[in-house]
Amino acid sequence: MNSTPPASAGIYVRVSTANQIDKDSLHTQEERLRAYCVANQIPVFKLYKDAGFSAKDTNRPALKDLLRDAESGLITSVFVTKLDRITRSTKDLMYLTEFFEGISIRFASISENIDTTSAHGRLLRQIIGVLSQFERELVAERVSVDMSHRARLGKWNGGVVPFGYTTQELYSKHLIDLGTESPDASLQSASLYPEQKKLYVYQSEAKVVNNIFQVFISHNSIRKTAHALNNQGFRTRNGGHWGTVSVHRILTNPTYIGKTWYGKRRSDPVTGKLIAQDKQDWIICDGQHPSIIDVDTYESVQVMLKSISTKPTNSKRNYLLSGILKCGLCGGAMAGNTTSKKNSDKTYGYYKCVNRMQKGLEACSGLNIPSVEIEKYVADSLLALSENKEFLTDKQKILDLFFTQNSNSKINACDLSQIESNIQLLQNRLDNLLGALECNRIDGDDFDRRYAVLKKEIDEAKAARDHLVGLINEKDTTKTFLLTSFENLCSFATNWEFLDDVGKALRLKSIVREVRVTSQFVDIDVFIDVGEVFHTGRDSWRKPA
Template identity: 35%
Template structure:
């Protein structure tokens, strides 16, 4: 009899005696040899629940069965195969279709008789009831933990630690979280923030590099505003009906203010509604600039020209999207003229924005190398403490302990030297205020990407057109008919 051994352990069962992979394999092989059967293959699903049949090794077993490679399917217990009555019925029907027997080495089943089928169905029903009953108890317990303002299981999110069942702020990580929120509100996207974090040497909770998805998830997580959320998914995807949602405010110390968190959600909603091409475009006013004649969006384009001396220049323009179809005859607008108008307009608001700029100038610099270096020092101190405890317990010899300690001291000395040489953030608040008020200097020194960030942060919509008094596009001026700020 060609026999397939099927083994399954779910994550919560792997540590239980008698359910481990090795234990099941030993039992099954002993039974197989006692019956004189031939081992065909062993199929092992590690870390999969039996609530459905979407398991890679089970699907491979079924495929081999349909190919006529098997005569018997042997399991340690019925609940290793399935905990669903419907799945059991369909599997037994499939086994019958291909003439394959089903056998449990610890239970007596005879699937060839009606009473045997009834018995095995009852056992499967009890297994399904046990799983569903356990799920209900766990869900009820987690809900009660949320009501008591305790985190309902799982590791703490970045920025927090768990102390006595509650979330407590991790000062070093919390500062990075605040920097991420400030950076996003200043116009940077999740991918750019992640790249900047990785460049500065920051890592996630478990030491993994940052990604756009991780940053996006962090920006949408209510936990940072001091709210505990349960049964409520990110990105507007609710997994459960509204009556089962649970949001407990002021359950733990917030890392960012509620007002800041709400502003981030509004900005993320705006970015979701913005066309991806506008977000990805390197044109400064893409998604912001509209034709004042017909109201259509204007798209950026480049054109190359050659001077009399033979030198080639690249010029950037904006064209009304309706011009291609002939529905609008608005002339092209030079990007540098739009930039000039924006800087002149913002300089006119210099006095009105002085107080807001002063407040921004007094804030902590974003993603400074000093913070990353200090975080590395903190982790080295933790490593040193673990080695001291290990040496005290006799887990490592003295020579190893001294060698590790010496390596840590060298690394710490190098980090202290880098911190001493880092002058980030030494500019006074008054100097930063004067610099921020000189918008023309900021704009002239900013890269195209930074200018796009500034424009998207400040402007909601701009309607403009080129004044066609001159036929030569290089001699035209631009007239802004409407300017909306956020």
């Protein structure tokens, strides 16, 4: 394989339309860039040419090729005649300069004396960054002011439509889901709910909202409210079971007393992360939509919610299988739960089905699995497997089979080389066609027809190339992942006894994809296909306290 030159340039040229060659033609751009590279003794690796593409965004075939080759290390410099040849967008210019800087690619506009390796170029880069940041913050500020103004006028600011309400758009989608044709659905929805972006009471859901408030007042428990709703057959808008989070969201939403609100969270101008705001800083105003719950009921519920004491966890127990242990009955997650007996400081750890805890018997009959027992069983199973001679033999068979099946990588490389040659040939024909147009050897209609055919052939060839590259990369990734997974499993016992709970949890999660458990079996699914591991008969497990 030929080594890449110490310094090699990608030169990029572009004109805006296929039928109109502007004064800064493709040929002129190329000549100037090649002359610049010769003068600076920089070999040209490849010419990247986008003919008939606007610079309004980066969705251009030759530019994509350039970025891919830059990321692959095939070029060390990128040159354009002017910045507007590669982009006319400040945002895209920021992205491109950051991209090139991140992979140590020199980027320069030769006619504007802008070079990211020079002090002047770096200064310009910083100025562009500051201006771009200012633009983003200014836009965010304008949007915030507009939405704040809408909230003060009592208008809904959009987002997820609260349960119990509907909008013209949401009801139209509902009708379409029921089989109504889109035009008819739009007309029916507009007749029932004439104003767009306004909340209207949806009676079937509003009855459920009323029921949620009444059930909570009766039980004084969010969890019991969710269980009661599910037992009574009530379902969410998507047909799912009610959980504690969705019930709490409804109980605390001022929309249901006819209020609009804004400012619950604000975006940090630097990081973009949403930051929760104090409730006293929210904008809450009378809305233009009707209420579902009366104010007295809503306020009573808020007082009850504050009175519910949420006991902080007193457990220092780390649950090693958190995130990978699943209930074998419903498929939901199982969460660590610490309990203690009365008049005793001793605590007991259990994994409990989250669906059972949050949604009740309607969602799952539930499981209570002692944490120490299941964690020990999983760890012992992996320790035994890492020392099992039959497994080690299977390991070598799996690796040998994989390498045998993928021994045709040379054929893939040969196919890829042929496709690349074909793309270059088609690109040369396209360049000749553009040259003929510039020299007026063909008319516009003939150019359009031949250009469309060539573009289609090039796009198809590039799609085939990308598909083949994906297959090759996938095989390489699979090989690396398979070797790493085997190594992690075979070395599982190394220093296991010296690891703390955090280290043990990390090691387990590097090997185990998922553990499914019922009272009859444990199914351990590791990241490599070495067969399932089952265990039956858990009579020896300590029963829940």
